[in-house]
Amino acid sequence: MATVSDFVIQRVKEWGVTRVFGFPGDGAGAFDGALGKAEKEGTGLEYIRPTHEEICGLMATAHAKFTGETGVCIATSSPGAFHLLNGLYDAQMDNQPVVAIVGQQGLNALGTFTMQESNLERVFADVAVYVQTIVSPEQAQAVVDTAFRTARLRLGPAVIVIPHDVQAMKMVEPSPANWVSRSSAVGASTAITPPESEIVKMAGIINAGQKVTFLVGHGATGATAEVLEAARLAGAGIITALRGKQVVPSDVPHHTQQLGLLGSLPSLKQMKHCDTLVLLGTNYPYGQFLPESGQARAVQVDLKPEQMGLRYPTELNVWGDVKATLEALIPHLDAKTDLSWQNGIADEMVSWEKEMAAQAALEYSDGVNPRRVIHELNKRLPPRAIVTADAGTTADWYGHHIRLRDGMLGDMSGRLATMLAAMPYAVAAKFAYPDRTVVCTIGDGAFQMLGMNELITVKKYLSRWSNPQLVIVVVHNDDLGQVSWEMRTEDGNPVWRTAQDVESVDYAGWAELLGFEAVRVRADDEVEAALDRAFAHRGVTLIDAYCSKNVPPLPAHITAEFAKNTALALLKGDPYLLEVAKDSAEALLSEGIERVKGTLHLGQGDGATER
Known part of the structure; x- marks a missing residue:
C-alpha cells in the first residue's frame, strides 16, 4: 500500500531530483521510513546526511x-526545521530554487x-516563495507540484x-x-524573451554608447x-x-573581475567613466x-522583475532570461570599430594583475601572507x-586572486554572506561533480562553526567520489578577521x-585524526611546496596556513572615510596598533608603486580612463 510519503518521494523524482540532503527525526519519522x-x-x-540541518539547507x-x-x-x-532556515535564506537571497520537506506533529x-509543535507555516x-502543509492525501499532489514549480x-x-500522521496515510x-x-x-519555462520592441530599444541604447560596460551576475550562468x-x-x-x-x-582581456571592496581598480574606473551600463x-x-546618476544610460536584464531598477536609475528594464534576451539582441547590435575603450580596459587589467602579484x-x-596562499593556489x-x-x-x-578559467566553477553565499558556507558548498560540489577537483577556502572562525564537523561528512562519503581530490585551505589567524577590519x-573602533x-x-x-593528509604552513617560503603536495595527492588534503591577522583587505580605492576610521581605531588603542600600521603601510606602498608603474606603462595620453 503506497502512502503519502511514498508518493512524495516518487513525485520528487519525477521533478528530476536524484539527491537530497537530510537529517532524520521523529517529526518526519514515517517519511524517513x-x-x-x-x-x-x-x-x-x-x-x-551531513552533521547538521543547517548544512542540509546550505548543501x-x-x-x-x-x-x-x-x-x-x-x-x-520544529528544531530541525528551524535549523534549515539559514540555508533557505541563502537560497532566497541568491535566487535559487530549493524545496524543503519538513515534518510536523500530527x-x-x-x-x-x-x-x-509550532506554526511552521508562519515560521x-x-x-x-511558497509554504503549505499537506493535510490530506488528495492534496499531496498539488502541494508538491506547486512547491517545485514555484x-x-x-x-x-x-x-x-x-x-506525522499524514505521512503514513494511504495515498x-x-x-x-x-x-x-x-x-x-x-x-x-523560464526562457523568457522580451518583445521585439524592447530588444530594439535595448540595442539602440547600447549602439549609441561609446564607453559600454557590462556588469554580469550569476543570473547570466549558461x-x-x-x-x-x-x-x-x-x-x-x-x-x-x-x-x-x-x-x-x-x-578575456577586457574582463576586469569584480567591483567594490573586493574588486579591481580597472572595474572601478570603468564605472567612473562608462557612458552606458548593461546589467x-x-x-x-x-x-x-x-556610476553617478545621469552619467550613464542603463539597461537591466533579469528574471526577477522586483529587483530591477533598484541600484541605479535604469532607462530600460527588460524582464527576460539573459541567454534568450542576448540571442535576440545580438543581430541588432552594430559592431564597434573604435575599440580604444575596450583595449584601454585590457591594458588597465594587466597593470592590476601585477599589483595583485x-x-x-x-x-x-x-604570519604567512594569506594573499600569497590564495595567489599561489590560483596558479595550480x-x-x-x-x-x-x-x-x-x-x-x-577570492575576489582579488582567484581567476576562474573556462570550465571552472566558483561560488559562495552571496547576499546573505553567511559564515561557514564554504565547507557545505564544497562538499555539495563533490557530490554534484565527483570527477572534479574541489577547493574550499575558509577562515578559522568559519571553520570552527560547522566546517570542522563537515570533515566527518567527507570521511563518511569519500568512497562515492570517483576523484577524491578535495583541498581545504584554512586561513588560520586566530581572529574573526573580516569583522575586525569592519x-x-x-x-572607527579598535578590535575588541x-x-x-x-x-x-x-x-x-x-584532519589527520580523521585519516586525511594535512600540511602546516608557518612561513611564506613553505606555501608553494604545501600546495604542490596537496594537488599531487589524490585524496583529501587540509592546508593549515598560519596567517597574519593584520593583512589589510585593501579596496581598489581608499576613501577618506576608510582612512579616517582606520586611523581613529588605531588611536583608540587597537591591540594590534603597531602590526596593523606597519603591515598597512607596506601594502599601501606596494600598491602605490605598482600603480605608478602602470601609469608610466600606459602613458598619460591613454584615452580609455583617466589616471
Whole structure:
C-alpha cells in the first residue's frame, strides 16, 4: 500500500531530483521510513546526511547553484526545521530554487502547544516563495507540484510541511471533485524573451554608447558565449559580480573581475567613466560603486522583475532570461570599430594583475601572507576545478586572486554572506561533480562553526567520489578577521579581542585524526611546496596556513572615510596598533608603486580612463 510519503518521494523524482540532503527525526519519522524502504528497493533518492540541518539547507542551495537543478533538503519538525532556515535564506537571497520537506506533529496536535509543535507555516512565511502543509492525501499532489514549480519559476525556496500522521496515510489518486486539484510534475519555462520592441530599444541604447560596460551576475550562468559576443560587438568592458565570476573566463582581456571592496581598480574606473551600463542577471547591492546618476544610460536584464531598477536609475528594464534576451539582441547590435575603450580596459587589467602579484609577494612579521596562499593556489588550479570561498576575508582574497578559467566553477553565499558556507558548498560540489577537483577556502572562525564537523561528512562519503581530490585551505589567524577590519574601517573602533579572538586549534591534527593528509604552513617560503603536495595527492588534503591577522583587505580605492576610521581605531588603542600600521603601510606602498608603474606603462595620453 503506497502512502503519502511514498508518493512524495516518487513525485520528487519525477521533478528530476536524484539527491537530497537530510537529517532524520521523529517529526518526519514515517517519511524517513519511506525513504529507507525506497533505498532498500532501489527506487529511492540518494540521501546525504551531513552533521547538521543547517548544512542540509546550505548543501541544497549549493547544489542548485552549481547544477541549475532544484536543491532539496529534509528535516524533522520544529528544531530541525528551524535549523534549515539559514540555508533557505541563502537560497532566497541568491535566487535559487530549493524545496524543503519538513515534518510536523500530527494534525490533532496543531495549535495545542504540544511537544515540538509550532506554526511552521508562519515560521517559513518570510523566507519561502511558497509554504503549505499537506493535510490530506488528495492534496499531496498539488502541494508538491506547486512547491517545485514555484521554486523554479520564482527562483527561491519553497517549503512542504507534512504532519506525522499524514505521512503514513494511504495515498489516493485525485479524482474530479470540488476542492480537489489535479496537477502535473511539469515546470514552467523560464526562457523568457522580451518583445521585439524592447530588444530594439535595448540595442539602440547600447549602439549609441561609446564607453559600454557590462556588469554580469550569476543570473547570466549558461550565457557565456552570448555575453562575450555582445561585448565584442559593443566594444564593451566586462565586470563580473562576485557570484558571476564563473560566467566570464578570466583570460578575456577586457574582463576586469569584480567591483567594490573586493574588486579591481580597472572595474572601478570603468564605472567612473562608462557612458552606458548593461546589467545582466545581477542584483549587485553596492550602489556607491555604480556610476553617478545621469552619467550613464542603463539597461537591466533579469528574471526577477522586483529587483530591477533598484541600484541605479535604469532607462530600460527588460524582464527576460539573459541567454534568450542576448540571442535576440545580438543581430541588432552594430559592431564597434573604435575599440580604444575596450583595449584601454585590457591594458588597465594587466597593470592590476601585477599589483595583485606584488601584494601577494609581501612578507609580514606575524604570519604567512594569506594573499600569497590564495595567489599561489590560483596558479595550480587544474582544469574544471571548483572553488568555494567563505564570507570572511577569504572572500576578499577570492575576489582579488582567484581567476576562474573556462570550465571552472566558483561560488559562495552571496547576499546573505553567511559564515561557514564554504565547507557545505564544497562538499555539495563533490557530490554534484565527483570527477572534479574541489577547493574550499575558509577562515578559522568559519571553520570552527560547522566546517570542522563537515570533515566527518567527507570521511563518511569519500568512497562515492570517483576523484577524491578535495583541498581545504584554512586561513588560520586566530581572529574573526573580516569583522575586525569592519570594526576599524566602518566604525572607527579598535578590535575588541573578547569578541574577536578565535581559539587556536590544530586543524591539521584534526584532519589527520580523521585519516586525511594535512600540511602546516608557518612561513611564506613553505606555501608553494604545501600546495604542490596537496594537488599531487589524490585524496583529501587540509592546508593549515598560519596567517597574519593584520593583512589589510585593501579596496581598489581608499576613501577618506576608510582612512579616517582606520586611523581613529588605531588611536583608540587597537591591540594590534603597531602590526596593523606597519603591515598597512607596506601594502599601501606596494600598491602605490605598482600603480605608478602602470601609469608610466600606459602613458598619460591613454584615452580609455583617466589616471
